[in-house]
Amino acid sequence: MRYFIDIAYEGTLYHGWQRQPNGLTVQEELEKALSTLLRTDIAVTGAGRTDAGVHATQLFAHVDFEKKYNPEDLGQLAFRLNRFLPQAIAVNQIIAVTAEAHARFDATERSYAYFIHQKKNPFLVNQSYFFEAEVQVELMNEAAKLLLGRQDFKCFSRSNTDVKTYLCDIREAFWSHEEDRLVFRVTADRFLRNMVRAVVGTLLDVGLQKTSINDLKEIIASGERSEAGASAPAHGLYLTAVRYPEEIFIPYGR
Structure with a gap:
């Protein structure tokens, strides 16, 4: 079984x-x-x-x-x-x-959350990214909308990754304030290696106004990892959900 x-x-x-x-x-x-x-x-x-x-x-x-x-x-x-x-x-x-x-x-969808705290907190050292700089969340959300849909995201993939395709269908991507932290949530059918951390680092550059919305369009089109922002640290990232078709689960008594 x-x-x-x-x-x-x-x-x-x-x-x-x-x-x-x-x-x-x-x-x-x-x-x-x-x-x-x-x-x-x-x-x-x-x-x-x-x-x-x-x-x-x-x-x-x-x-x-x-x-x-x-x-x-x-x-x-x-x-x-x-x-x-x-x-x-x-x-x-x-x-x-x-x-x-x-x-x-058989997984049809995966969801991640990336947590950032902007006030020093010793209890979040390994659970959230301490990022003091002020960022423009509205700009970051505007940029996040460019990620939606089925696209080639090679620019956010770790180099030398052995995959057949860099296409991913991103179905949700947005920033929000949750209690005292800034959180990025993203859902897609699949993710490339290091992809979410690279996306977060790039969107933070948008929030710092180092990267414009048009720059992000060009980064995605380039397919070059070197054009995107630095990867955000691993300890702020959480895999939060993996979803499957209902028919693979066996009801009790079957």
């Missing part, structure tokens, strides 16, 4: 989601906890990768178990799994899905 594991993590201690040989990752910790709990080697496949220091309030990974669990059993399994995981990683829920469901390839 295949299941989706819905997890959240504080990414400060980790070299991102994806397992790698020279750094501790969230995937490694999840696989280790599952393997210890179930006393067999367990591998998981995530919805995508996040960079070192990036956080997630929701990321899905799929896993295959020999045993078929009912919803109550899945709740108990999630509870027990949380006991084996480090404090910085939590399982929100485990959900039964169809046999062919894929956490990465």
Whole structure:
């Protein structure tokens, strides 16, 4: 049986989601906890990768178990799994899905949020980007509208990324004030590596009036990463949601 594991993590201690040989990752910790709990080697496949220091309030990974669990059993399994995981990683829920469901390839939409605080706060050191400079939020929102729709976003992609296409369909992109922080929220069908951080850095340049709206149009058209702004730091970025077609989830009793 295949299941989706819905997890959240504080990414400060980790070299991102994806397992790698020279750094501790969230995937490694999840696989280790599952393997210890179930006393067999367990591998998981995530919805995508996040960079070192990036956080997630929701990321899905799929896993295959020999045993078929009912919803109550899945709740108990999630509870027990949380006991084996480090404090910085939590399982929100485990959900039964169809046999062919894929956490990465079946995702239809992903959402990120980037948090900025402009007054020094020691409790946000690893959770938000401290950016003191005054920015023009209205200008940043005007610029963000240029990102909407299906476009080639190679200018915001990390160099030497092995992808077949740089096309992404951005469905939502806007800045807002939430409590005492400035937040950028963006939703798309897919994102390129480093894309959101590069977008945030470029939009901050717009807010500082270093980059104009017309400049941004030219940056997007250029396809050159060197034309866009510097990437914003990883610790302000959160993966907040991954969405899937309803039909891949198995209702109880089926």
